[in-house]
Amino acid sequence: MSTVGKAVSLLELFTLHEPEIGLSDLARRAGLDKATARRLLMALAAHRLIEQEPRSRRYRLGAGLSRLARIRDAHFPFVRLAAPVIRELSLETGETVHLSEFSAGALLTLHVELSAKANRVNVDVGQVLPLHGTASGIAFLAASRLEVVGAYLEKPLRAFTAHTMTGPDTLAKAIAFAATSGYSRSSQGYEEGVHSIGAAILGADGQPIGTLAVASPISRIDDAIAGSQGEAALRAARLITARLTGEA
Amino acid sequence: MSTVGKAVSLLELFTLHEPEIGLSDLARRAGLDKATARRLLMALAAHRLIEQEPRSRRYRLGAGLSRLARIRDAHFPFVRLAAPVIRELSLETGETVHLSEFSAGALLTLHVELSAKANRVNVDVGQVLPLHGTASGIAFLAASRLEVVGAYLEKPLRAFTAHTMTGPDTLAKAIAFAATSGYSRSSQGYEEGVHSIGAAILGADGQPIGTLAVASPISRIDDAIAGSQGEAALRAARLITARLTGEA
DNA sequence: AAACAATGGTTCAAATAATGGACCGATTGG
DNA sequence: CCAATCGGTCCATTATTTGAACCATTGTTT
Incomplete structure (x- = not known):
């Protein structure tokens, strides 16, 4: 799978029932190495598609998604x-x-x-x-x-x-x-x-x-x-x- | 920049005023090769973050973004x-x-x-x-x-x-x-x-x-x-x- | 109509970026 | 207190990405 596909599949692990997930968990479920998962998450976070809760260090979907979705929905x-x-x-x-x-x-x-x-x-x-x-x-x-x-x-x-x-x-x-x-x-x-x-x-x-x-x-x-x-x-x-x- | 970063920067080219963009245009503005831009777009499209208007072949933000934004906004x-x-x-x-x-x-x-x-x-x-x-x-x-x-x-x-x-x-x-x-x-x-x-x-x-x-x-x-x-x-x-x- | 300049899309050797095992320090829980 | 797990980092190896050159098609200009 392409690198981009892997990154997006990380995003897709978040659900309504589980909106925050830790690094190891994400890597395991996506079938990726922890180091790889982290690098992808950082790339996504740089564009605000992912955020990290500073207390628990768990990851969640970012505000950039809301922004992009607004642009799409407006059109x-x-x-x-x-x-x-x-x-x-x-x-x-x-x-x-x-x-x-x-x-x-x-x-x-x-x-x-x-x-x-x-x-x-x-x-x-x-x-x-x-x-x-x-x-x-x-x-x-x-x-x-x-x-x-x-x-x-x-x-x-x-x-x-x-x-x-x-x-x-x-x-x-x-x-x-x-x-x-x-x-x-x-x-x-x-x-x-x-x-x-x-x-x-x-x-x-x-x-x-x-x-x-x-x-x-x-x-x-x-x-x-x-x-x-x-x-x-x-x-x-x-x-x-x-x-x-x-x-x- | 990471491959993921490039892919996301393609998404960020779409705005309220310009919600549909063609391949060459996207590549030019993102500073990417046409072939590269297309491969990234295809990877994004496979996860529904990008859609392609079949008539004009232009690209637009995809339904997957709305889906992810909903999950985020709910949380x-x-x-x-x-x-x-x-x-x-x-x-x-x-x-x-x-x-x-x-x-x-x-x-x-x-x-x-x-x-x-x-x-x-x-x-x-x-x-x-x-x-x-x-x-x-x-x-x-x-x-x-x-x-x-x-x-x-x-x-x-x-x-x-x-x-x-x-x-x-x-x-x-x-x-x-x-x-x-x-x-x-x-x-x-x-x-x-x-x-x-x-x-x-x-x-x-x-x-x-x-x-x-x-x-x-x-x-x-x-x-x-x-x-x-x-x-x-x-x-x-x-x-x-x-x-x-x-x-x- | 012919020439032209765009467009979207494809190919493949070369180059670059992604990968993951090993490792670290910090928490957590038994 | 120890063991297990956590998030995070490093770097030689490897596999993926890259982009110039190439079509086919469309739409414009002469």
Whole structure:
């Protein structure tokens, strides 16, 4: 791996649950030598992508990241524009709703609005979703150009649960449903007991850039509820698309 | 410079005003070979810190930065922690109060609490403040290490109004005042008719990371009021510092 | 249309920067 | 009090990065 890749993989070790990590720990988990890890951390710290807590000497993500993210978000205000719509959709459906952006062949979860119910689906920001096997992914594929879909379906597809759609035929069917109805549906394709409804968000060029999805415990879902969630998800996705492309 | 440093300096070429840059341009500005720049960009793109617009083939900051910034902000909630204190200070003084973070040689306004009065100072989130010429900046310099201050004062300083302090001597005096009293004072240094009182917020290492400032119409200010605003600003800044560093 | 000057992207021998085992002093915990 | 772990440093060896020369393509100028 490139040196830069190693440095970035150090950054990626930090999570919401573990925002500060010591040197030895970082080196061990990244599979690097302690000396190497330290040199990389120092290089990152020089640009404020990493900070070091002076008391404990542990490392954490730096302010430079916030700065760079602000620049990106100002130009590409996906989350900022979508967040209120996502929240509204969560209140309307009473379920957890999450927003994802397409990036490097997968969907990256950017924002989550959790259901207020005790029995709810939990999704983490930062989670990477495959294009097959999640409602978000199917909705994304359904909005993509055919050549993109074809290229994706050629590769072997991993099954995450016993219900994951891996056959090209069943997937094509699900994609066709999403293409006609405007929303996709996935029952326990990624995690047992979770039902999801997805809809694609489009960029200014009409190509999909991300998705939103309503995730419910399967026990609360029947066809009528799924249908109304689908309509609501589609409306929300179209609203975000319109605002993003300035057609508001 | 380390390879990692070069890669990060590529990221730092993107700004609010120029969020997409082509390969040759990036290489030229970073002082790197085209081939080198591209390899670094590819390494960054593999981790989603950079994206490439497929049509124009230009590069932009990637979604991974937003992800990492979210993790950092969740753990190091500068604005979230400071906002209630800012609000309280605004209510106490009856004036507009704003919060800034040091970033790339200047202060970036992150949060504003406007005065309830009709005649008030308006400040915008996102506004960039110079270190000289604003009360925030003087307070920041007064809390910085001497070498940082020296380096900054060496460069020629722009005058924003007829009252802007640009001479090293007058600035040194203002900094000295801020260093002893804990708060800085600037009268019409950045905008005519505006009087400001600033105080620095410190990180865990004792170095300043940002500032807050009380901004009033100059017609409402006399020395006694300025003094009480200064004491209040200092208390508020210390409270935020304490909460940030966990010494609450 | 032809010539031109950019652009993004690729290759490979040479040069440079990254690597990691050994080591140090300081904490920590049994 | 000792053993284990921590963060941090050193430097000969090694592997990665480097950049001039090279395409193919695009868009501009003559």
